[in-house]
Amino acid sequence: MKPNMFAKSKYSPAHSPKQPGHSTRHHKPGAYFPGDSPRAGRRILLVDDDPAVRGSLANLLVGEGYFVIPAENGQQALDLAGRFPFDLILLDLNMPVMNGWDTFGQLTADYPFIPIIIATGRPSQLFTAIGAGVGALLEKPIDIPTLLQTMEKLLAEPAEKHLARLAGVKTDFYYQPAAGDHEWPLQGSFGSFSLEEIKD
Numbered sequence: 001m002k003p004n005m006f007a008k009s010k011y012s013p014a015h016s017p018k019q020p021g022h023s024t025r026h027h028k029p030g031a032y033f034p035g036d037s038p039r040a041g042r043r044i045l046l047v048d049d050d051p052a053v054r055g056s057l058a059n060l061l062v063g064e065g066y067f068v069i070p071a072e073n074g075q076q077a078l079d080l081a082g083r084f085p086f087d088l089i090l091l092d093l094n095m096p097v098m099n100g101w102d103t104f105g106q107l108t109a110d111y112p113f114i115p116i117i118i119a120t121g122r123p124s125q126l127f128t129a130i131g132a133g134v135g136a137l138l139e140k141p142i143d144i145p146t147l148l149q150t151m152e153k154l155l156a157e158p159a160e161k162h163l164a165r166l167a168g169v170k171t172d173f174y175y176q177p178a179a180g181d182h183e184w185p186l187q188g189s190f191g192s193f194s195l196e197e198i199k200d
Contacts, residue, residue: 039065042155043085046070047077047103048092048119057090064148074098078106086114088155093120104132108166115154115162117174119147126175133166136174146176 044066048054051072058068069084071077075098077091089107093100104116118129121140129137135154138147153174165171 042066042087044068044151045077045080045086045089047072047074047089047095047100049073049095050092053092060144066151074100074103074106077103078110081107081111081114086111088151089114089116090151091116091118093118093122093125101128101132104134108133112166113159113162115157117147117150117154121178129175130173131168133168134173135162135165136176138174138176139178141178143176150174150176 042065044061046054046058046061046068048057048070049072054070054072058070061068069080069086071080073095077089078098081089091100091104091107095103100118100120104118107114107116115135117136117138118125118134119138119140119142123139125137125139135157136150138150153172161171165173
């Protein structure tokens with residue numbers, strides 16, 4: 001069984017400030033549709049093989065105003081990305097059928113303008129994530145306010161910055177160690193730093 005994805009916070013799924021809204025518009029199969037919100041147009045592809053994680057996180061993000069379509073593995077994520085436009089992808093690593101890094105590689109090759117957040121319980125992925133050009137690495141259990149802040153930062157970035165990050169050009173990288181982890185480089189706190197700062 002996977003560990004609890006969520007760090008304790010006022011944003012825990014059991015206490016999400018809002019519940020999914022309802023709309024008379026046509027829903028995509030399996031989609032979580034928000035009510036009226038400033039973020040209602042932002043489309044999130046949520047990729048995780050754990051149904052409890054998918055459901056809880058999707059409900060939380062919908063409560064924050066996002067439109068969420070879940071996928072249970074990498075191949076399903078690629079199929080959905082080919083059918084629907086997305087503004088951001090939240091991607092697990094440990095999945096059947098196609099693992100997270102293979103999925104990331106295919107997604108960035110086909111859709112390089114879409115920012116991707118890796119959300120994983122797999123340890124020691126920091127340098128792999130930096131080298132791959134990931135927008136952010138958030139280690140489980142995830143701190144929900146940090147997740148929401150990171151999503152907003154990446155969604156606000158220009159597309160050219162996503163391409164620069166993939167090319168290894170100096171840019172911001174967002175990293176959150178697992179809650180309670182106080183190891184280098186950020187002493188357990190959320191922050192951003194450039195690739196050159198990591199390499200120096």
